[in-house]
Amino acid sequence: MVTTRALVERNPKTLRMIAFDGDERPRSLQLYGTDPAVTAAAVRMVVEENLADHIDLNFGCPVPKVTRKGGGAALPWRRRLFARLVRAAVQAAAPAGVPVTVKMRKGIDDDHLTYVEAGLAAQDAGAAVVALHGRTAAQRYSGTADWDAIGTLKQALDVPVLGNGDIWEADDALRMVAHTGVDGVVVGRGCLGRPWLFADLAAAFDGRDVRKLPALGEVAVTMRRHAELLVEWFAGGDRPDTAERDGCVDFRKHVAWYLKGFPVGGELRRALAMVSGLTELDDLLGKLDPAEPFPVETLGQPRGRTNSPGKVHLPEGWLADRDSDEVPAGAELADSGG
Incomplete structure (x- = not known):
């Protein structure tokens, strides 16, 4: 977006x-x-x-x-x-x-x-x-x-x-x-x-019953490839000299989602969530048990943001006039994303 x-x-x-x-x-x-x-x-x-x-x-x-x-x-x-x-x-x-x-x-x-x-x-x-x-x-x-x-x-x-x-x-x-x-x-x-x-x-x-339930070793391979692709993407930016660190830092937020339900110790999880380079990531992923089966008990459980309901912040008077088609002052965000 x-x-x-x-x-x-x-x-x-x-x-x-x-x-x-x-x-x-x-x-x-x-x-x-x-x-x-x-x-x-x-x-x-x-x-x-x-x-x-x-x-x-x-x-x-x-x-x-x-x-x-x-x-x-x-x-x-x-x-x-x-x-x-x-x-x-x-x-x-x-x-x-x-x-x-x-x-x-x-x-x-x-x-x-x-x-x-x-x-x-x-x-x-x-x-x-x-x-x-x-x-x-x-x-x-x-x-x-x-x-x-x-x-x-x-x-x-x-x-x-x-x-x-x-x-x-x-x-x-x-x-x-x-x-x-x-x-x-x-x-x-x-x-x-x-x-x-x-x-x-x-x-x-397609009507097929096949579902992917990867063991931890396959998940680790996917994690490594994900981090590698992020590093490659950052290398094409304006700071290629810091691409490896930037890519690994961006990858950190994905660690908990990948490892959800797997029996991975807290110290190793924390280290993976602080990784700064691909060599370090390889070393840490090597400490995972590749034979650990997929935690089927996590199927159907939420991932990502699960925050609480909250007040919706609106421009002053926004709810008063449904038929106004005037663009709110300063509404256009100049930065990327949303």
Whole structure:
């Protein structure tokens, strides 16, 4: 995910983030923006320079630095602005035939739900697909996702609907499809420390019962490759001399997700979570028992953020006027991400 402002201003970090390898297809970019004009300019840049095959618009981010500017999960409340932004993106992408999809949440909180109205507006504006995370912004990543709401949206729309929320294993995806009737699923936190989940999903939707349950030795090989790829990515940046350290530092946050449920001692876990180089990582991974079987008791358990519900930070007066299509002052973030 990158911000539209950073993209049109050609922020060097953003341009590196959206670079794909030659064999990666289809290429998807998720854009976050609040200004229809800036969003349209970003989409035109993507299609004219052939930067991606698919554009997704993010209206699901619940973090305060985004919602307090009226962006992310806060924006669909301003229904006219939301519709105008989606339409601007769709029209900008149309000449190249690049599909534009929309990802959103149920609403700001239980008293300010927007998902059905926003889904219909996105469909009317030309969105090819609508994805719904079955939580409000106030829920953040707490509790359980409301799959019933996803089913409600599926019934309301003619375009395909994707469901998001609590897809921890491939069988969760099958259950969601059966429960809601959605056309597919969106995976978020479920793949953290479990990159093989996508192979499991492919097998599940193909009707095969095969599931990947790697022993610790195979997980260690995957961890090493992950860290190596991060180092290679940082080596292409503006500080190649610190690439190995930067890549390993970035890798640290993945250690707990990869090792979740495996009987690895606290001292070794801490050392892995402080790794600074590939040689050090090799030494530490060599201390793991490669024959240790996958901890099946962890299947279906949450991974990643599991925070508590909280207040949604909004611009002053945001809830008072649903029909204003004015772009909030200072809403466009100049930095990358969201």
